[in-house]
Amino acid sequence: MKGMFPLHRFRDLPTPFYYYDTDLLRQTTDTVRREAGKYEDFVVHYAVKANANPKILGMICASGLGADCVSGGEIQACLDAGFSPNKIVYAGVGKSDWEINLALEAGIFCFNVESMPELEIINELAAAKNVTAGICLRINPDVDAHTHANITTGLAENKFGIAMNEMETAVLKATSLSNINFMGLHFHIGSQILEMNDFEKLCNRINALQDLLEARGIVVKELNVGGGLGVDYEVPDQHPIPDFETYFATYHHHLKRRPGQRVHFELGRAIVAQMGTLISRTLYVKQGTHKKFAILDAGMTELIRPALYQALHKIENLSSKAPQERYDVVGPICESSDVFAKDYLLNQLHRGDLVAIRSSGAYGESMASQYNCRKLPKSYTPEDLQDCQCHKI
DSSP: OGGGSOHHHHTTSOSSEEEEOHHHHHHHHHHHHHHHTTSTTEEEEEEGGGOOOHHHHHHHHHTTOEEEESSHHHHHHHHHHTOOGGGEEEOOSSOOHHHHHHHHHHTOSEEEEOSHHHHHHHHHHHHHTTOOEEEEEEEEOOOOOSSOGGGBOOSTTSSSSEEGGGHHHHHHHHHHOTTEEEEEEEOOOBSSBOOHHHHHHHHHHHHHHHHHHHTTTOOOOEEEOOOOBOOOSSSTTTOSSOOHHHHHHHHHHHOOOOTTOEEEEEEOHHHHTTTEEEEEEEEEEEEOSSOEEEEESOOTTTOOHHHHHOOOOOEEESSOOSOEEEEEEEOSSSSTTOEEEEEEEEEOOOTTOEEEEOSOSSSSGGGOOOGGGOOOOEEEOHHHHHTTOOOOO
């Protein structure tokens, strides 16, 4: 929607860059807190891997949400942004010793442990520091989420987590270790999930696993159900804020919680995707034999999702209301996969036209690279442009 962008400010900025709608971010975090707050002991952690921009992290921290980290670097970024360590959870299939030590020294709330060897190393490193590490065991629930194969994580054959048939052994091992505090179970079935029955299936699986453990006298205090809620990439203006109401209600109605049991959520994309837009300029319009190419100055180095996941993003010509034409919208990177969209209808493009690639607040800037020796993209908020500062955030 062209009216939402300060085009008079954009024209003087070097492209490509990210524009973050901080008003929408505030509205989104307010909605998350309101909808989760309807239910006792629902705790939300922001999945930092979606967007670790320092200003964005600061705003999310100020909203009162916790943080879900998958590296030592993310833990440090959250500490720097002001997140309380007791609101930080740490997942990741390959935690290095220095990362584990950083988390132990900071006193984070919980490690989401993904293997038996990792459990033993955390115990060993915690013992060396004479501290106790709180842990949840990440269990693969073997729930097939309806999403892209590269972002499904809950199947038995995924690299993440512990197989269900090893759960009891892992729990008994965790409860036997002197420097481990077994707190509960962690799950995550995938990302960009729009069908609520996938979350219902996860609830049913968790219910069965809890029954199994309780038969052995093992009580689970904390349940972490991961994240995964998707966004509307096709018509972002119609759904700028995802359906958090139905998402949290699904878990409330289908998860058989025990007294005093807390439920943790790890939402990333759903919080930040819609507030971010990649702004680019048209370098050339090239007529091919059978198609027309719109060559932009942004490419897979700024937004890799279309190349990596064949992801769809809404694209808009911000500079023109001319009749629409069909283009293959491509970037300048020396790779055939550097394509944002094929046979895509846009208002007629000319050299210099500003182009917006919408819903890019998640996994855009955070996955940007310097391939082809390109510079990392800058990013701006309305506040930056209002003050005419235009500094990188």
